[in-house]
Amino acid sequence: xxxxxxxxxxxxxxxxxxxxxxxxxxxxxxxxxxxxxxxxxxxxxxxxxxxxxxxxxxxxxxxxxxxxxxxxxxxxxxxxxxxxxxxxxxxxxxxxxxxxxxxxxxxxxxxxxxxxxxxxxxxxxxxxxxxxxxxxxxxxxxxxxxxxxxxxxxxxxxxxxxxxxxxxxxxxxxxxxxxxxxxxxxxxxxxxxxxxxxxxxxxxxxxxxxxxxxxxxxxxxxxxxxxxxxxxxxxxxxxxxxxxxxxxxxxxxxxxxxxxxxxxxxxxxxxxxxxxxxxxxxxxxxxxxxxxxxxxxxxxxxxxxxxxxxxxxxxxxxxxxxxxxxxxxxxxxxxxxxxxxxxxxxxxxxxxxxxxxxxxxxxxxxxxxxxxxxxxxxxxxxxxxxxxxxxxxxxxxxxxxxxxxxxxxxxxxxxxxxxxxxxxxxxxxxxxxxxxxxxxxxxxxxxxxxxxxxxxxxxxxxxxxxxxxxxxxxxxxxxxxxxxxxxxxxxxxxxxxxxxxxxxxxxxxxxxxxxxxxxxxxxxxxxxxxxxxxxxxxxxxxxxxxxxxxxxxxxxxxxxxxxxxxxxxxxxxxxxxxxx
Numbered sequence: 020x021x022x023x024x025x026x027x028x029x030x031x032x033x034x035x036x037x038x039x040x041x042x043x044x045x046x047x048x049x050x051x052x053x054x055x056x057x058x059x060x061x062x063x064x065x066x067x068x069x070x071x072x073x074x075x076x077x078x079x080x081x082x083x084x085x086x087x088x089x090x091x092x093x094x095x096x097x098x099x100x101x102x103x104x105x106x107x108x109x110x111x112x113x114x115x116x117x118x119x120x121x122x123x124x125x126x127x128x129x130x131x132x133x134x135x136x137x138x139x140x141x142x143x144x145x146x147x148x149x150x151x152x153x154x155x156x157x158x159x160x161x162x163x164x165x166x167x168x169x170x171x172x173x174x175x176x177x178x179x180x181x182x183x184x185x186x187x188x189x190x191x192x193x194x195x196x197x198x199x200x201x202x203x204x205x206x207x208x209x210x211x212x213x214x215x216x217x218x219x220x221x222x223x224x225x226x227x228x229x230x231x232x233x234x235x236x237x238x239x240x241x242x243x244x245x246x247x248x249x250x251x252x253x254x255x256x257x258x259x260x261x262x263x264x265x266x267x268x269x270x271x272x273x274x275x276x277x278x279x280x281x282x283x284x285x286x287x288x289x290x291x292x293x294x295x296x297x298x299x300x301x302x303x304x305x306x307x308x309x310x311x312x313x314x315x316x317x318x319x320x321x322x323x324x325x326x327x328x329x330x331x332x333x334x335x336x337x338x339x340x341x342x343x344x345x346x347x348x349x350x351x352x353x354x355x356x357x358x359x360x361x362x363x364x365x366x367x368x369x370x371x372x373x374x375x376x377x378x379x380x381x382x383x384x385x386x387x388x389x390x391x392x393x394x395x396x397x398x399x400x401x402x403x404x405x406x407x408x409x410x411x412x413x414x415x416x417x418x419x420x421x422x423x424x425x426x427x428x429x430x431x432x433x434x435x436x437x438x439x440x441x442x443x444x445x446x447x448x449x450x451x452x453x454x455x456x457x458x459x460x461x462x463x464x465x466x467x468x469x470x471x472x473x474x475x476x477x478x479x480x481x482x483x484x485x486x487x488x489x490x491x492x493x494x495x496x497x498x499x500x501x502x503x504x505x506x507x508x509x510x511x512x513x514x515x516x517x518x519x520x521x522x523x524x525x526x527x528x529x530x531x532x533x534x535x536x537x538x539x540x541x542x543x544x545x546x547x548x549x550x551x552x553x554x555x556x557x558x559x560x561x562x563x564x565x566x567x568x569x570x571x572x573x574x575x576x577x578x579x580x581x582x583x584x585x586x587x588x589x590x591x592x593x594x595x596x597x598x599x
Contacts, residue, residue, distance in 0.1 A: 020557040021524055022104065023096040024068060030596025031091070034065065034583045040548035041559045042577055044567060045529070046586040060585035061594025062529055062561035063176050068093055069526065072107045073169055074146040077114030080177065084111045087599035098523075099123060100152050107145075117145040124148060153522040154202075162198040162212030171203065172512055173526035174504075181530050184489050184507040194218050194484040201485055203515040205452040206478075207445045211485040213438045218483070221431055246418040253411040260404040283381040290370045290377075297370075301363045308356045435482065442480035453478050456514055463506040463550075464491045467542045468499075474506070498534040505531060505543055513554050524557040532566050540566060541573035548580065 025033040034043060045060040067082040072095040077084055083093060089111035099105035101123065108118045122138035140148070150156040150165035170187035174180035178188035186196050194214035202208040446453060457476045464474030473492040480486070489507040493499040508525060515521030532540055544560070551558040567577050586592035 020098045020522075021069065021095065021559070022098065023094075024065065024072075025094045025096075026595075027092045027094075028596070030591065032061075032583060032585065032594050032596060034594075036557065036559060036582055038555065038557050039551045040544070040580040041557065041582045042544075042567070042580045043559070043561045043583045043585065044564055044577075044581055045561070046564045046584055046588070046592075060587045060592065062563075062585065064594055065561060066173055066175060066526055066528055067177065069095065069173060070169070070175060072109055072117075074117070074142055074149055074166060076142075077111065081111070081114075083109070084114065085599065087597075088595065115142055116140070117142055119145070119148075123152065155519055162195070162215050163202050163208055164199060167195070167199045168203060168515075168521060171199065171508065172521065172524065174508070174528065174531070176528050176530045181501070181504065181528070184504045185487055192218065197485040197487055200487050200511070203511045203520060204456050204478075204487070205514065205518055205520065206449055206485070207442075210438070210442050210445055213434075213441075214481075214484045217431060217435055217438065224428065224431065243418060243421045246414055246421055250411065250414045250418060253407060253414055257404065257407045257411055260407060283377050287374055287377050287381065290374050294367060294370055297363050297367055301360060301367070304356050304360045304363065308353060308360070439480045439482060442485060446478060446480060456510055459513060460489060460506055460510040463509055463546060464502075466546045467502055467506070467539050468493075476507075476510070498536055498539065501531050501533065501535055502539055502543060509547065509550060509558075512556065513550060516554060516556055523555065524559065526559040527561075529561045529563055529566065532560075532562065535566075537569040537573045541570040541575040544570055544575050544577070 020038055021036050023033065023035050025031065043062060043065060045062050064082045071077065071081060071083045072093060075081070082088065083091070092108050092110040094106055094108045096104055096106050102121060105123065106120045108120075109116070116139055118137055118139050120137035122136055124138055124140060124144070146165055149169075150160070154165050154168060156163060156165065167187060170178070170180060174187060180187045182189060185193070185200060192215070194211075194217075198208050198211045198215055201211040453476070456478070460476050461474045465472055468474070468491065473490075475490055477486065477488040477490060489503050489510075491499060491503050491506070505527065508527070512521065512525040516523045532543075535543070547558040547560065550556070571577060585594055590598055
């Protein structure tokens with residue numbers, strides 16, 4: 020239960036609360052205008068402060084974030100599992116921090132004592148603590164939020180929480196709301212959350228469908244046919260690189276071996292060039308040997324004789340000496356040429372042998388290089404493989420996205436039908452829970468409108484969400500619509516508290532009672548007081564004195580239940596004790 024709402028500003032009107040029915044009343048005086056007591060005394064601000072202290076997001080519109088209140092520290096004292104009392108403080112100037120005393124962050128709800136002393140914690144941690152200890156939520160509970168369920172137990176007019184029973188703020192997704200309602204009613208909230216997940220998938224599909232039709236973004240996803248071909252090519256490239264890496268052998272001193280092979284190649288090339296020169300020389304020598312021969316001199320003596328010249332013995336000897344010398348020169352030249360030819364032939368043969376040896380050595384080195392490589396080459400191959408694998412993985416993700424998009428419509432439809440059937444089956448199996456909720460709602464409605472009025476909860480598996488519709492047969496007037504919400508909220512709070520799924524308080528703003536006739540208002544307050552007493556709960560309502568007067572004229576006695584009186588007739592009469 021909530022015990023006390025206060026602030027460190029002495030002008031603030033401290034509100035002390037008890038079990039049972041608690042009324043916070045705004046007086047209307049003769050001097051009040053239509054915009055005074057009804058709208059500016061601070062009734063709705065009281066509920067806003069309770070939300071602020073119980074972990075609501077502090078946006079710029081929050082009451083505590085107002086410039087005149089930012090430095091005010093607000094405090095809420097309340098019951099807490101395992102401790103006698105817990106105080107919560109928070110201020111607008113430091114909205115991300117909550118201070119609790121004592122520290123119950125490490126305490127389990129089954130423990131009798133908590134840690135001594137206060138603790139400061141972030142708002143998110145505080146909300147998780149509220150979910151754990153006030154709503155019994157532990158572990159993962161996607162789709163169910165303590166903040167959302169608190170908004171059913173304390174509706175906020177600023178969030179348009181009084182527009183319809185099954186939503187706590189305007190434009191709240193029905194699947195989100197009914198998942199939290201399912202938890203409070205004791206239904207399978209995880210099944211109900213399946214609708215929310217389907218809605219998220221449908222929203223994603225819608226966005227992807229728009230993207231595919233966009234000329235730029237369409238290339239990001241693509242079609243399954245195109246992507247299937249690209250994946251095939253990418254996979255082949257990955258396989259090829261993997262095979263190369265698997266067969267790769269690292270050659271020790273790779274660069275040295277490569278340099279040796281290059282040197283041998285240059286040597287073989289030089290030998291070939293030398294062969295060309297020597298073969299040309301050899302060819303010239305062979306020609307020179309052919310041209311080197313003795314000169315014929317036998318014709319000279321007969322020529323001289325015919326001329327009448329008789330060569331004497333001395334001349335003939337001189338001539339023979341010259342002839343002998345000439346033969347000697349020819350022999351010497353031929354011998355020289357033969358020696359040169361022999362030497363060139365030997366050099367050519369030696370180089371041929373050297374070329375063969377170098378060729379074998381080069382072939383060995385090239386085989387070594389061809390069968391392996393340097394560590395840098397292996398690293399380069401591995402990097403190339405990593406890039407190709409990343410490309411392949413990206414293509415597969417795109418393919419899955421394209422495939423999901425193309426098949427998602429059928430899958431979502433199928434899943435929705437399966438979920439609808441599963442929820443319907445679960446509701447049949449939980450007939451006791453649905454019957455308890457329906458009978459309780461009907462009982463409360465008949466207390467307001469008489470036993471002849473048909474009233475029930477319609478709970479069914481819908482196409483897009485679990486359907487929970489509270490109905491009271493009526494003329495659909497605003498007043499009856501508000502009483503439908505009153506009975507529905509009271510049913511939720513009682514059932515959730517009975518089964519340990521929610522705290523023991525329910526708060527209603529005066530907006531809920533707008534347009535409600537005297538008899539129903541009196542009956543509603545009387546019912547709230549009885550139910551709160553029977554269920555050991557706390558019901559808090561803010562009311563205007565004119566509405567309270569109407570209920571009093573119908574026999575309801577408000578005085579024992581009034582916990583605070585507010586007025587805007589005086590500068591200091593409002594909740595905060597001053598106007599701002």
